[in-house]
Amino acid sequence: ACPIEQDKDTDAVQDVFFPTAAAMLMRTHEFFDIGGFDRKMFMYHEDVDLGWRLWLLGRRVVVCRDSVVRHHFGGTTHSTKGLQWRERMGSRHNVRSILKHYQPINILKAYKGLAKLWIGMGAWRHTAHVVAWNVLKLPSTLRERWRIQRRRCLSDAEFFQRGFISPSPYPAPHPEIRDLEGQRDHWIETPVLRPGLVSAIGRLGAGWYPPHPIGRDEVRPFCGDARCGLKVTPGATGAVEVDIHVPEDAIRGGSFTIEANGTDISTPLTGEMWQTVRLEGVQADSQGEISLRLQAPSFRPHTVFKNWDFRRLGGAVRLVAFKPDQPRPPARPEGVSVVITTYRRRQALVMTLDALRAQNWPNLQVVVMDDGSGDETWQALQHYRDLHNDHFRLTIATQENQGQGMARNNALALVEEDLVLFLGDDIIPEPGLIHAHVERHTALGEPAAVVGFTDWYRQEMAVTPFMEMVNFEGHQFGYDHMTSGADQPFTCFYTSNISLDRSILGNQPFNSAFSSYGWEDVELGYRLSLRGVRIVYEETARAGHFHPTNVRTFYRRQLQVGRAHHDLLAIHPELKNHPSMPPERPLKWYRLVTPFTGFLVAVADSLDRRNLPVPKKILHHLMMIGFYRGRSQISP
Structure with missing residues (x-):
């Protein structure tokens, strides 16, 4: 590779x-x-x-x-x-x-x-x-x-x-193989590439190894000859800067070379922790693309450090950035459109709208799409608009029941502002939520999705140990594994509380192939990551989830999530063995337990309702059994 x-x-x-x-x-x-x-x-x-x-x-x-x-x-x-x-x-x-x-x-x-x-x-x-x-x-x-x-x-x-056999007990891993050609048409316009982050994957070509941390930075090593690309304003001129790390003991008088759209520079490596190499006189082509090739003398870490790392390395890259000759000032989002889709949750929806009235954001539009509720939701929305339209611009619409993905697509056609904030109809925002989203976008200064923190709405509902687990440890949300201000994988594209620029989304961003609940937001997050969109967690953008659940109810949800996972893999088969996905095959002993799952779920539910402790491992395995049972209900 x-x-x-x-x-x-x-x-x-x-x-x-x-x-x-x-x-x-x-x-x-x-x-x-x-x-x-x-x-x-x-x-x-x-x-x-x-x-x-x-x-x-x-x-x-x-x-x-x-x-x-x-x-x-x-x-x-x-x-x-x-x-x-x-x-x-x-x-x-x-x-x-x-x-x-x-x-x-x-x-x-x-x-x-x-x-x-x-x-x-x-x-x-x-x-x-x-x-x-x-x-x-x-x-x-x-x-x-x-x-x-x-x-x-x-x-x-x-x-x-003769050098045929190395001292390594296993062959050294090869760089990952990627083809840039199939991705270029989908890149977003952003002058920054951080190879160690998930948002870089679609813009990396051949020669790169999986990422790993150096200090506080998530970086990506390369084999000494690697390709990548950027998309900026068509025809823009400026400089390309690359932050590279090569251990001082491994340099041996070598140079680092950058090639970009026919321009190149070679700079001696210094052994600094991070050395910034700058290439002047770079011009983007008519599509705004900059094709880059990075070269450095390769070495085997084991020969230098005796650390059993036999990869062929040229160094590690933290940042690739285009610095235009005429930079544009960072834009601060002023108007915000909140998009909510709803289906038969009138009480929670009214609570969400009431909380949005307390946001005190001067240019706020709220778009609510009723996904064919068939009850009194539509009448309640009309009544609410007539009473409270002075606090924000409330735009309402209804459609036949098509699922939340299509409802969001249709709601986006009614959006008037540049920044879109997706909220669930049972997500009650705290007063500073919109301000926190806007401030994080302003600080980033580049296209990104900002995902906020969604806790349970504890003021109005009791929270059991099981509910704490699913909210923080990954079955519903994974906040225990997330750091505020840091980039997250595409599986954290939580449309219950996430904001991004309207121009990134296009006209029909959510895939209509999903026939049931689950994964339609993750699928969009995956496509956006391939295009170069960062997903950044902002803990201060807080909201409460008014949706009481229990072990039985959530187990039924897992069946549906398992069925929807089949739709995801049909669209993106390359995700079958992705580290962010559930394993392709369940644990073998799940088959032995499956006949008793109903009884075990009932016992766990009874104990949890009484706030009696149930081991998290047992709850985790029960939920995963539900997921795989849902998967098995879909014919291959």
């Missing part, structure tokens, strides 16, 4: 450890003479095993520069069997290969390294599977070892000298 320039200076033939079984050519008699692929290895590692044998038996393995094939990657095994199955296959075959090929002292060293790694990770089941499989195959493994060792022509020491 590190970009490679194929040119005339590259050697036509280079020695490599093993051939790629998907595209290799060798003489038939040589293949059968060394025993071909190990028949005990169903898939994964069988080509590594073959290459290892070839070298030990005096043959050679090379990669040919001018013999090119292209991989139409589909990740079939990953999607059908899962990552765990794939890792087990590779690990068990690796252990067999080690016993077949290494000399005794290196077998012990390799096994010690693997054991230390797996035990340190707590991978007990993985380790047990690998050991059990290899014990069963031990007689055939020893026979293969005898055949190889009596004919070997190369010692382990000579093998290490």
